[in-house]
Amino acid sequence: DTEVTQTPKHLVMGMTNKKSLKCEQHMGHRAMYWYKQKAKKPPELMFVYSYEKLSINESVPSRFSPECPNSSLLNLHLHALQPEDSALYLCASRVTGGLYNEQFFGPGTRLTVL
Amino acid sequence: EDKVVQSPLSLVVHEGDTVTLNCSYEVTNFRSLLWYKQEKKAPTFLFMLTSSGIEKKSGRLSSILDKKELFSILNITATQTGDSAIYLCAESNSNSGYALNFGKGTSLLVTP
Numbered sequence: 001d002t003e004v005t006q007t008p009k010h011l012v013m014g015m016t017n018k019k020s021l022k023c024e025q026h027m028g029h030r031a032m033y034w035y036k037q038k039a040k041k042p043p044e045l046m047f048v049y050s051y052e053k054l055s056i057n058e059s060v061p062s063r064f065s066p067e068c069p070n071s072s073l074l075n076l077h078l079h080a081l082q083p084e085d086s087a088l089y090l091c092a093s094r095v096t097g098g099l100y101n102e103q104f105f106g107p108g109t110r111l112t113v114l
Numbered sequence: 115e116d117k118v119v120q121s122p123l124s125l126v127v128h129e130g131d132t133v134t135l136n137c138s139y140e141v142t143n144f145r146s147l148l149w150y151k152q153e154k155k156a157p158t159f160l161f162m163l164t165s166s167g168i169e170k171k172s173g174r175l176s177s178i179l180d181k182k183e184l185f186s187i188l189n190i191t192a193t194q195t196g197d198s199a200i201y202l203c204a205e206s207n208s209n210s211g212y213a214l215n216f217g218k219g220t221s222l223l224v225t226p
Contacts, residue, residue: 042216101212105156
């Protein structure tokens with residue numbers, strides 16, 4: 001299994017909703033990432049997990065709450081989002097150690113906040 | 115602040131042309147430079163470069179890194195309409211857990 005999967009593919013939510021994005025990989029990668037990509041912009045880092053521990057939070061508002069329940073799974077919990085949070089949310093994973101730090105991206109969740 | 119700068123930002127060519135995309139970087143604790151292709155979905159990995167002067171090739175695509183001059187190029191020969199995409203260059207360093215710091219991308223359109 002050499003892929004990163006993300007669910008759902010699309011999500012529409014209101015500003016008072018609570019929802020979660022899910023990311024899964026079975027490549028044995030111990031580093032996982034959340035990126036946010038706005039239209040016509042490159043992806044921007046949100047969070048880094050290394051060995052299931054949050055190692056970097058790029059000053060992301062608390063309405064985004066990441067969670068890494070195990071080495072294969074990464075969640076992003078969403079609460080009280082704003083319309084400007086509408087974007088493509090990308091998960092990526094990378095093998096740790098050594099020189100091999102290619103990151104492989106999931107297909108993304110396209111989020112619309114109304 | 116670490117920077118990755120790509121040029122040109124957009125490019126229109128005819129099928130069969132050869133294109134060269136540029137990426138320069140200014141980073142501390144540089145580890146590697148990566149190229150991705152993005153169509154209307156997630157970025158797909160093309161190349162990772164860590165050493166100067168060693169060309170990576172995959173079919174009609176090739177890339178090389180110059181660590182002294184701090185730049186990389188991505189070449190596409192005999193372009194096809196399926197090469198139309200945004201090409202993203204990113205650096206990865208130990209300061210940020212090897213997260214990717216992307217340039218703005220080059221939007222390539224290959225016309226028939």
